[in-house]
Amino acid sequence: MNIGDVADLSGLPAKTIRYYEDIGLVEPLRSSNGYRSFRQSDVHKLAFLGRARALGFTIEDCRSLLKLYADTDRASAEVKQIAEEHLDRIDSKIAELTEMRATLSHLVDACAGDHRPDCPILADLAMEHKAGSISKASG
Amino acid sequence: MNIGDVADLSGLPAKTIRYYEDIGLVEPLRSSNGYRSFRQSDVHKLAFLGRARALGFTIEDCRSLLKLYADTDRASAEVKQIAEEHLDRIDSKIAELTEMRATLSHLVDACAGDHRPDCPILADLAMEHKAGSISKASG
DNA sequence: GTTGACCTTCCAGTAACTGGAGGCCCTATC
DNA sequence: GATAGGGCCTCCAGTTACTGGAAGGTCAAC
The missing domain is CATH 1.10.1660.10 (Multidrug-efflux Transporter Regulator; Chain: A; Domain 2)
Incomplete structure (x- = not known):
């Protein structure tokens, strides 16, 4: 082939x-x-x-998984461990993105999005962030 | 400095x-x-x-945002657009990861994770996936 | 014998850094 | 004056997992 x-x-x-x-x-x-x-x-x-x-799964995960797949004497625990570690990575990533999403969507909601220059998004990015971040976004 | x-x-x-x-x-x-x-x-x-x-935000987004920040004549709409597009990307990514997570966690739950070689995770990766994927995982 | 599709290798680029080598600069201490 | 230590400099290579493209060989059909 x-x-x-x-x-x-x-x-x-x-x-x-x-x-x-x-x-x-x-x-x-x-x-x-x-x-x-x-x-x-x-x-x-x-x-x-x-x-x-x-x-x-990363390429290295794949390499390991293929090896385990080929090894009929493997312990399923080894496979499970790889999968669980990957699951943890996914969870971290989701958590990270979810936080970003929350902040960003507050900012987007607060922005008029018109012809005027005033923009809470830029204001937030520019500000010193001494205390709580989005402050007045009441949403 | x-x-x-x-x-x-x-x-x-x-x-x-x-x-x-x-x-x-x-x-x-x-x-x-x-x-x-x-x-x-x-x-x-x-x-x-x-x-x-x-x-x-990507580096190119950052470049655009900095430019807009420096331009006091900007329209907030431009900033908002960048942010909204980014929000969409985040949402897609979250959706993708959430789907992965669901499949993977089914598989992990179904795997005994002991010394025996039988492993639903490997079985799933190896199988032909003709129809619905995880099938018997009753979770 | 010549298209055109398919195959080959090799090189470069992607995103956003990060690590490291080799080397200069500056301050402090002896 | 010599030396030790940090901090700074540039440049190169590596990371992840491909992807695009150039230059060129192979094969089946017409």
């Missing part, structure tokens, strides 16, 4: 598949013409990678 | 401040010894940048 077919099957761009080979996540064979030749197992691996990446 | 003092005042690492100069966000003067010499206005700008970055 050539890279184009695998790209179609796995949903990953050919570029990405080549990149995954570069960093050692897959090792397709080579045809006599130099083209990569993917086996079913390669396609399977790539689909696995695509799903793991879609869940936000 | 030397870069170290400004770093302390603004909370930004000296490296970051140099970087911001590189990309033209601030233009400190230079002392005769070659050291950067920051004015109050530079410090103010850097603090502004620090807060904008903390709200997740």
Whole structure:
């Protein structure tokens, strides 16, 4: 199977598949013409990678997960640990974004958004922030 | 004022401040010894940048915001637009992460996390995903 | 034999820094 | 005057996970 077919099957761009080979996540064979030749197992691996990446696992996580997947003697605890750490990272990120969102949406609500120059958003960014941040936004 | 003092005042690492100069966000003067010499206005700008970055604005957003901040003839609508677009990006990101979180937490809950090899997490990553994804996770 | 699609490699760029090497400047102390 | 220590300088490379593009080989069809 050539890279184009695998790209179609796995949903990953050919570029990405080549990149995954570069960093050692897959090792397709080579045809006599130099083209990569993917086996079913390669396609399977790539689909696995695509799903793991879609869940936000890092490439290094993926590498570990693939290793565990290949190891039928693995302990599920190892897999679970990776997933839980990732879950924690996601939670932190969500918390961070949610805070940003709250502040920002206050500011946006407070801004008239008209032709006049007065702008609570800029005012907030410019101010010294001695005490509580958005102060008068009553929302 | 030397870069170290400004770093302390603004909370930004000296490296970051140099970087911001590189990309033209601030233009400190230079002392005769070659050291950067920051004015109050530079410090103010850097603090502004620090807060904008903390709200997740991109560097290019920051550049635009600084420009608007400096322009007393600005329309607040321009500022608001930047903020709203950013808010949308944040919302998309939160939605994406929340979805990941949901799937992942189902999988984590379904995984025994013991010495045995059976693992719903790996099973899910490996499977063909013909229909609905997590299927039997009753949570 | 020539299109045109597909494949190859290699290089550069993305976002926003961060780390480190190699080296100058300044102050204090002996 | 020499030295130790910090702080400052520039420049280069690395981070994450790709993505775009150039230059060129391969293959099937017409």
